[in-house]
Every structure is written in structure tokens, then in C-alpha cells.
Amino acid sequence: MELRIVRVAAAFFVSAALFSSAGRAQPVQPTAPSNGAALPPQFSLPVTTDVEDLPVMARPRPDYDPLGIPVGGFMLFPQLTVDGIYDSNVFRTTDNLLADYYFTFSPSLRLRSNWGLNSLEFYGGTNAYQYLRYSHENLADWNVGTDGRYDIAHGIAVYANGAVSEVHESLASPNVIGNQQSPTRYYDKHADVSATVQPNRLGFNLGGTFDRYDYVDTLLIGGGLEDNNDRNFDDYQAYARAFYEFSPGYTFFLHTSYESRQFDQFLDRNGFHRSSTGYRTDAGADLQLTHLISGEVYLGYLKYDFSTPLTNVEGLDYGIKLDWLATPLMTVHLEGGRTLNQIILVGASIQDSKKAALSVDYDLLPNLIIQARADYIDSAYPGVVRRDKEGGFQIGGKYLINHLISLDMNYTLTKRSTDALGGTFNDNQINVGITLHE
DSSP: OOOHHHHHHHHHHHHHHHHTTTSBBBOOOOOOOGGGGGGGGGGOOOOOOOOOSSSSSSSSTTTTSOOEETTEEEEEEEEEEEEEEEEETTOSSSSSSSEEEEEEEEEEEEEOOOOOSSSEEEEEEEEEESSSOGGGOOOEEEEEEEEEEEEETEEEEEEEEEOOOOOOOOOTTOOTTTSSSSOOEEEEEEEEEEEOSSSEEEEEEEEEEEEEEEOOOOETTTOOOEGGGGEEEEEEEEEEEEEEEETTEEEEEEEEEEEEESSSSSOOTTTOOOOOEEEEEEEEEEEEEETTTEEEEEEEEEEEETTTOOOOOEEEEOOOOOOOOEETTTTEEEEEEEEEEOOOOOTTEEEEEEEEEEEEEEEEEETEEEEEEEEEEEEEEETTTTTEEEEEEEEEEEEEEESEEEEEEEEEEEEESSSSSOOEEEEEEEEEEEEEEE
């Protein structure tokens, strides 16, 4: 009885925190759909029924996993995470480093169906950042959304997702201007829909996404605002994938996509027309090499066209995401890929980033997981002489106390070198957090 009271109280507190925090000025990263069954086949887990053959973080832990609250044909999963963080370089500067302590409060809710056929999920959350010294950095990101799957017939399903969020750019972004006082904020209205047909080993997946980005004017040091209306744009994407399953765990695919980014204003603040179109064509495989290695790899070509005098971008497109069960207690992850990010740098058409990451999850105890991660990002800016090289390292642990409580602690080091004046920085962060969930 006492435990049930604690659970209900925790759920009530999280719900109240979610709806009271959304209106305050603090941050959060968007909460994405979590139901793997609602995603297309290319994101499926390895073909296995043995717990030991699942990655460490994907394994069920009956003694510690959130139980959820039954709500008719749904399960409600409330959660609240509170972190205390030390940041050695809040403003990501080369010299005159300014440190601070801050807290993040991150309540979230998920309402997930438990039906046999079809699926539906509603989700939402906020991240509120509160700095002890630099209070003008306080802000709150938030998002709400829903996703679902409709099973039309055996091997035929339709997927859809819609979300609205308000988030912020990092002060390490190349879009940061020298005299801004706080991070630039923007709204993202997102929708995507896809259909998968796989009556046998041969299957097809067709879909499209839409994102509407609206940027808020940036507060400047000493007063005044930087007008960001020239950054508002619509992003349309359409894609098609054909895949063939040679045997359980081995699927070859061909994937092609088209993207159009259309800006509201014909010219930006520097006189450039930034609307663009582009495509990617890739071939790859979803695979499971024995029961120890699984994931996806692909290789192809991309080309994006910009208006003169901005430079077109073309070349290899690639991606990799592999999980290696090195031992029954340790999973090694390898990730990499190429991304094109929108920027406002004078003369540069895009931020062209090549990323690689290696991470490890280790089950030291059934309820104690040690984690380490190393990242490297090499970013070029076609049209200008600038190159950013950023490396990161993180090590920490997650301690699961019971169904209701878990603890986290980690250390993060970030180092960036660049040709841009004042863009090189080092940053150290120490984080201690507690998560309450039902």
C-alpha cells in the first residue's frame, strides 16, 4: 500500500511539473517516439529472442524497468529527471572562460497503447535549465507529439508522426553571432508519414517528412534584438526504399530521397538566396552477423544545388550503425555518417559534417551500467575557408535502484579547433542526476 502511494504521488508530481514548466523561460531536447513497433523495418532490433543477444541498454530488467500505469488500453509512463551540472566554459569561448553551476528539470509523459494490432502513442516533455550565476541563460525547451501505426493487412502498414517543439541552438553553433546574450530559440513543427509493404521477402517503404522552422529574434548584449526572420524555412523530404530479406537477419536495400529547403525571404541578412534542393541515393544492408554483431551500413551519392554564388555540394553519402556484443556483459556501438546542416555564415552554403562515434555499455552489476563514448566531427563550409574539428569524450554510470528511481553520474570533455577566430574552445562538464519514473 505504501509503495502504491509513492507511485501515485510520483506520477502526480511529474504531471504537475510538466504543465507548470512549459510556460517558464528555461531547455529540453525534443522527446522522440519510443515505440519500436511503430517504426519502419529498417530500424528493427536484431532478430533474436535471447536476452543475452540484445545490446546492454535494450535488455529488459524486470526488477528495475518502469512498470507504467494502466489507463484503459494504454500504459502511462511519467518521468522526472533532475540534473545538477558544473560547466567550465558556459559560453564556449577561447579565452576568459566563465564557469557556472546549473540545474535541469526534465519532466515527461508517454501514453502508449498496448493493443495487439495497430499502435498509438502520445508524448510530451520539457527541459528547464536554471543557472546559478548567469540567469540570462535560463530557458525551457518543450515538445508534444503523437505517433502511430495502422496495420492494414499482413505485411502492410502505415506509420505517422506529428510533433511541435520549441528548442534552442547551442552556444557552440557556427550560427552564433558575437554579441548575442542568450541562445537563439526556434520552433519546429514536424510531420511525417510512411507506408511499408512486405508480403514476402521483397518489401517497399515510401514516405515523406515536413518541418517548419520559425526562429525567434536573438537577445543582444546591451539590449536590442537580432532579427531572425531570414532564417525561417520549410523543409520537405520524400523517400523510397526497396529491400529484400535474403535470410533472417540479412536484408539488402536501395534507398533514395529528395529534399527541398524553401526560405520565406528571398535574400538573407547577407544578401544570399539560401533555398536549395538535393537528393541522396544509397545502397546498404540491415544485417546480423551471427548473434554478436547487428546493425545497418550504407554507401551512396548525394548532391545539393544552391543559388549562385553559393557552392553546390556533392560526393559520397554514407552511414554506419553497428552493435557488437563483445561479451555477454558488454556492448560496443559504432556510428558514423554525413549530415548537411543549415547555417547563416557569409559565403558558406551549408555545414557539411562527417561524424564518427564509438561507445561502450558494460553491465558491471545487474543494476549498475558503466558507459563510455568518444565522438569526432569534421565540419567543412563549402564556399569559405573554414574547418571545424571537434572531439568529445564521456564516461559515467547509471545505477538502477528500483522501479521508481535511478541515478546517473558522468563527466564530459569537449574540444574544438577551427580556423574561425574565437571559435576554438575546451569545455568540461560534470553531471549528477536522479530520475523518478513509474
